[in-house]
Amino acid sequence: MPARPHRRELLLSFLGPAALAGLGGCDRRDVPLPPGTLVGTSVDLGHRLRDRRCPIIPTSQAWESCDTLIVGGGVAGFAAAWRLARAGVTDFQLWELESELGGTSRSGQSPTGGYPWGAHYIPAPMPENRLLVTLLTEMGIVEGHTTDGVPVIGEQFLCRDPQERVFFRGRWYEGLYLHIGASPEDIAQLTRFQHAVSSWANWRDGRGRRAFTIPMAVGSDDPTVTALDRLSMSDWLAQRQFTSPRLLWLVDYACRDDYGLRTEQTSAWAGLFYFASRLPNGSAEAEPLITWPEGNARLVHHLAKKVGSERVHTGWAVTDIHPVRTHGQEHLAVTALSQDGQRVRGVRARRVLFAAPQFLARYLIRPFREQPPAYLSSFAYGSWMVANLHLQDRPRGRGFPLAWDNVLYESPSLGYVVNTHQLGADHGPAVFTYYYPLTDADPRSARSRLLGTDRDSWADVILTDLAMAHPNIRAHTHQLDVMRWGHAMIRPTPGFIWGGDRPRAQQPFMGIHFAGADLSGLPLFEEALYHGVRAAEEVLQESGKLLNSWL
């Protein structure tokens, strides 16, 4: 491998000084980097659209018409399409920029089975989460209900034990909280934190609503709860004298894992949401996790199957959404560019269901382009790098055996999940999906660091990071592909969730209905599902086809 000139700077930038300290013994630069590709989203096309550097006017014969056009084929778009299809609506189309469906719930395929490129689990739903229970029942994942009405999840879908392990100073330990070497004070603080979380889980407002629910829309908007949004999670912890390093690590890990943010960047409301929304009433045990080898792509593929492929058009980037009035009729003229940049098409739709992130609204919706609404600027998105390592065999490690989620205590990465875990395949080849959130204070600088780092550099960072726990990881990896998510997820920074801009963005605008997890301020499958179905029901309501709401 030719030495890249700035390797030290590269590793220092992404892994910190600890990685450089470890380079002496574990540096295996003699083993060449495994081959692989950059699987990125269509960054170039996206940026050309942003800068309007592309043909945008279709010829007159390239125009079609439909009742509803769904823009975006991620979870929200397919949730909307699923809802419309289940209501018997057929006159709709779904356009997606990428050739792959699923947005950040996308997956890949290997001889060992599917593997995720992004979101890869959901907590088991509480009975209140009617929408998700409906979906999971349709998928055969909810197999029935207990006498108390709690949905029963098929055993094979619940994350197989052992779920998590954490690597610390040369050894793996069971669980995510680092119990080894914890002082009585550490344990006391952990217990106190857990009590604080359960008291929020058991809290009810005057209308009997929980403080933190999935989806968040059915939770409380009581000022006692929403006031938390004005604090950062680290402020909240400091105010309550939480100082135990391993507890602070656990909370920071949770914020990075769910939001791609550090505790000091995360709204305390969002930080507590992570822990409290998963605690059933009066229980000390969080809801178990549901996962699949290919991650949440399983859910998207089910929705897509129910929608049918004939109405789904991938590889078409919407370039313009233009509300017009012709012959006294109001409609939306939507144009799109094929992925290769060569062909243009247009549709005249009665309604548009905008199931793309809000940051695109100001480029795609013509009136917004001309005069962007002020609230759009508060929607900020974090950058992530996700890599898939194709391994010939599982690398050895000391201590607790391979789990589903494998976390490195001293790394800025989130560690990796193993695609064969849920299949029950415990020997031979596997794909490790490695997650790295870029938590820079300024999302733009994160994005430029993300996109300014090529495949080989990322591969070097990843393999150097993992070599701490698996010294022979380079030799085991025969392919390493990298996905650079420039706008991976909405950032629930303090003040955003209850600051008032989210509901504004949710208001329909000239026949355009908005969906997307970012409207909740929480980058979760359930929120995308909720807003997709919510927006679809708005459309159904307008056309008089809404018989009963699923929400």
Add this chain to the structure above:
Amino acid sequence: MDRVFLLYLNVFVVATCGLVYELLAGTLASYVLGDSVTQFSLVIGVYLSALGVGAWLSGYVESQLVRRFIEIEFAVALIGGLSAPLLFLAFGRVSPFQPVLFGMVFLIGILVGLELPLLMRIVQDKVAFKDLVSRVLALDYLGALLASVMFPLLLVPKLGLTRTSLLFGLLNAAVGLWATGLLRPMLTGSVLGLRVQGLFVVVVLVLALVQADTLTQLAEQELYADTIVHTQSTPYQRIVVTRGPAGFNLYLNGHLQFASVDEYRYHESLVHPAMILKGSPRRILVLGGGDGLALREILRWPSVRAVTLVDLDPGMTGLSATFPPLTELNRHAFADPRVQVVNQDAFLWAGKPSDAADDTAYDTAIIDFPDPSTYSVGKLYTTRFYRMLRARLTPDATVAVQCTSPLFARSTFWCIVRTLEASGFVVRPYHVPVPSFGVWGFALARQTPFDVPGESPISMPDGLRFLTAATLPGLFVFPTDLGPVPVEVNRLDNQVLVRYHDTEWSRFEGSY
């Protein structure tokens, strides 16, 4: 006269070493090939005839008798000393093994056969012929006696075959080096070359001894009471076969899988209750059981048409199908045309959609997984696994599951029983004393309620050594200290069984 006495001592040592090499070859052959009468008989025959060939060849040695004698001594030291480790290495790598074995025995025999005639010719001028013949032959036979007494009582138990072999090689080499001094007056020319040869042999043997001690095989030997006769590392496990006075033991990752002395108790109890309960079992599924011993019991039933054995490790099933001590014990079960082997993780095998046609369903399932000491084995004892298994069975199929010891690991045992029940089986647990293991537990299960077999007249195959119709119902009666304890059900997402097993067996780890 002193010099002559020392030469007689030399004869004694040479004789002892020679017999030790012969015993080593015979023992090793009976360890790895089984059938010790045949092996010893052949080794002794080949060795004695080689001695004769060596004696005859000695007639062609015309000059420099002393030098030739010492050189032969070094050759014996090198080849005899390395014989056991070389044969062990060759066994795993060379097939057929017998030519290597007997070639080695024959070569050592020729060299040892050369020694005495040469020695007698060296000293013939100094001693009267009648005294020479009487003393040399007497010491030769006495040396044999010493070797044959030390070998089983001291050498094999304390040193094992490899180290015995190397140590006697060193002894041989030391005698040769000593002779370079002792016989110096009779040597023509320089002794330096001879001494260099001798030192070379010593260095090789010492290196082999040091190496052998650091090799896994001998380090591993410390863990086992008996001599290791075969080791193999597969991607899935470490397989070790040991041989002791009572017979063979098979270990996987250090855990005893069976001892040939009492495995029939275990395997008869594992297999026959389910077969009896089924009555005329035809299509049998074996999960685990790569040693083929459950197969042996299954194939006693003439009604059996087909057996599918699913075992993760092709190394294990391959060994059981070809390693003579194992094939002897499992009566060549893998060669039976009714047996089909699938080398796959049983969890993945069970999860594959079956053809669902009735004729592919199994009417009896024998589950012989290792104890649930790891999560990857623990998944094979979960409700999910048992539900997938049910889909592979006929509605009236019977199932037997090995469930570890209800005495040493009571919660583990009852957890398996409760997990089977939670998966839709009616379960009747039973237990059997297996001296190598202790009190051992099994579960007999079916999807519909049933009576314990043996309460009404039953048919069972001939030739069983442990089970009888009269004693069968008694196995299902549990004394107080083995009785049920409250436990959770083992699920994929909790794997409580691995935790029970870990807690309970760790209490005994010191003594096992």
